[in-house]
Amino acid sequence: MKREKKIANKNLILLLLGRMISDTGTGIQMIIIPLYIIDMGGSAATVGLFSFLSLVPLLIAYPFAGVIGDRLNRKIIMVATDIASAAAILGLTFAAYTDKINLILLLTVQVIVSLLNGLFDPATKAMLPQLVAPEKLTQANSTLASLRTLSGLLSPILGVVLYGKLGIASIFLINGISFLLSGGCSTLIKYKHVKRESVAGVQGYISDLSQGIKFVLDNKIISKLCTFFLLIYAIIQPIFTVVLPLFFKTQLTYSDKQYGYLQMILILGALLGSILVALLFGKEKKVSKPLMIGCGLLMFTMLAFSSLLFPHILYSLGTGTLLYFVFLSGILFLLSVAIMLINVPVQTFIQKHTPDEYMSRMFSIVGMITKGGMPFGGLVYGLVLNYAPVHYVMSSVSILLLLISVTFLSSLLKTSNFL
Incomplete structure (x- = not known):
């Protein structure tokens, strides 16, 4: 042993x-x-x-x-x-x-x-x-x-x-x-590879891929988690790649060096979030607790972030002050923590509940979902921000994310083997 x-x-x-x-x-x-x-x-x-x-x-x-x-x-x-x-x-x-x-x-x-x-x-x-x-x-x-x-x-x-x-x-x-x-x-x-029987040729590959998709669709919890992942990544990731750089350059008066500091703060938040999952929930048999905490923190930070973008908040705190930078970096730090509190438990759940013969197909589908939603989300943000102020866009996004998270969690918590 x-x-x-x-x-x-x-x-x-x-x-x-x-x-x-x-x-x-x-x-x-x-x-x-x-x-x-x-x-x-x-x-x-x-x-x-x-x-x-x-x-x-x-x-x-x-x-x-x-x-x-x-x-x-x-x-x-x-x-x-x-x-x-x-x-x-x-x-x-x-x-x-x-x-x-x-x-x-x-x-x-x-x-x-x-x-x-x-x-x-x-x-x-x-x-x-x-x-x-x-x-x-x-x-x-x-x-x-x-x-x-x-x-x-x-x-x-x-x-x-x-x-x-x-x-x-x-x-x-x-x-x-x-x-x-x-x-x-x-x-x-x-590592010991377990060989399984499979049909050769193009038809066999199509059949295997179809079986993988069918497995995802037939497993209600995993299909819901994949849908949630798609929505979360499509909504959240473009904030870092589209909204934040645009807002930083057009509305704030900080230097590029301070933008670099902000990027490091985001990475440190993700690092802390992944460490917290291991320290606080490493021995948990179910992933519902860290996932609920992560979703709650995500909703709070998104609402706080959208509030910081309103003109009267900008005017009160100052567009280039240390105080505003502290608030902005603190909220984005917590947002990164929240994403990791969601990401790690979901990945763990999928690994635990997917048979080995479907595992690679499962993660190829998850990979397409998480990465495929980002460019589409970025495109939508780019188009919408051409016609609407950033604070109204992010307020609407925060409300949408709140509704998605509440609906998703309430649906999952009704499932006995997820609790």
């Missing part, structure tokens, strides 16, 4: 270490590439295209990734995609070092890496429940979320320093090495 526990702990450490290393390398590159594109003479449209190509290929890969992850050895998928990503990015390193890099090559490699990430992600999330006991899943997911958030905190600092002193080739080199190290960690994980 002790030996099995030691192996399980070693496997989890290897998985977590590999993810943190590759997330840090990827984060460094993703932070710097927009700056590099502009330095190369690219326009804002080129930066937007890079952002588009970072997400859309991943979404396209997800349906196939789910089926592949449930058919093939997940460990081999992780190792192969890490090595392929490393090869592509190290190729960029050579091109940058020899001054042969150009925008077309950069964007092409980004498409390849995004597709590979789409294959990698569902396999990783599906493997986690096989490496830890069910009662340890919340702690494992919380630790993974904490490390990923920590890498997000380190990446901008490391990226700016490295790019400024050593140039773009160093950024690509470090990211390529990070994928190699991540692949090495995955290789050392002791």
Whole structure:
């Protein structure tokens, strides 16, 4: 028993270490590439295209990734995609070092890496429940979320320093090495693949994907959680990418440096939220308690955030004062905490209640939902804010979110196995 526990702990450490290393390398590159594109003479449209190509290929890969992850050895998928990503990015390193890099090559490699990430992600999330006991899943997911958030905190600092002193080739080199190290960690994980019978060919893949979708639709709790995830991510994430930058630049008088501080505060909030889930709810058998607290905190912070945007509040506190910055950063900090209090328990519940043969397909569907709703939500925000003041838009969004959360929670709490 002790030996099995030691192996399980070693496997989890290897998985977590590999993810943190590759997330840090990827984060460094993703932070710097927009700056590099502009330095190369690219326009804002080129930066937007890079952002588009970072997400859309991943979404396209997800349906196939789910089926592949449930058919093939997940460990081999992780190792192969890490090595392929490393090869592509190290190729960029050579091109940058020899001054042969150009925008077309950069964007092409980004498409390849995004597709590979789409294959990698569902396999990783599906493997986690096989490496830890069910009662340890919340702690494992919380630790993974904490490390990923920590890498997000380190990446901008490391990226700016490295790019400024050593140039773009160093950024690509470090990211390529990070994928190699991540692949090495995955290789050392002791994992037994359970092969299942499946129909070969295109028809078999379509059949497997249909079965995965049917599993989600037939499971009332999981389908409700997926719907809630779609709505939450579509509503909340564009606040950070569309509403906040627009409001900060047009309504406030702070510097870009203070905007950077605000971004760090958001990351620290997410880090604290993921840690709190493990400390306070790591031993909870049900996820309803942290989820209810997270939804309650989310509703409170959204109402508080929308209140801060009203002109008379801006006039009273001042558009460039320390007092207003403290209020704004404090509310956004709590908003990040709330998102993690929702995210980690939902992911844990899905892992606990999904059979292993559906696990990769399940997380490919969840991935499409969480990431697919963001660009659509951002588009809607962008269109609406052209015609309506930001404080009215966010007040309406807060009320809508309140109604969605109350409806969602009241529906879930009627289900016995969720309580």
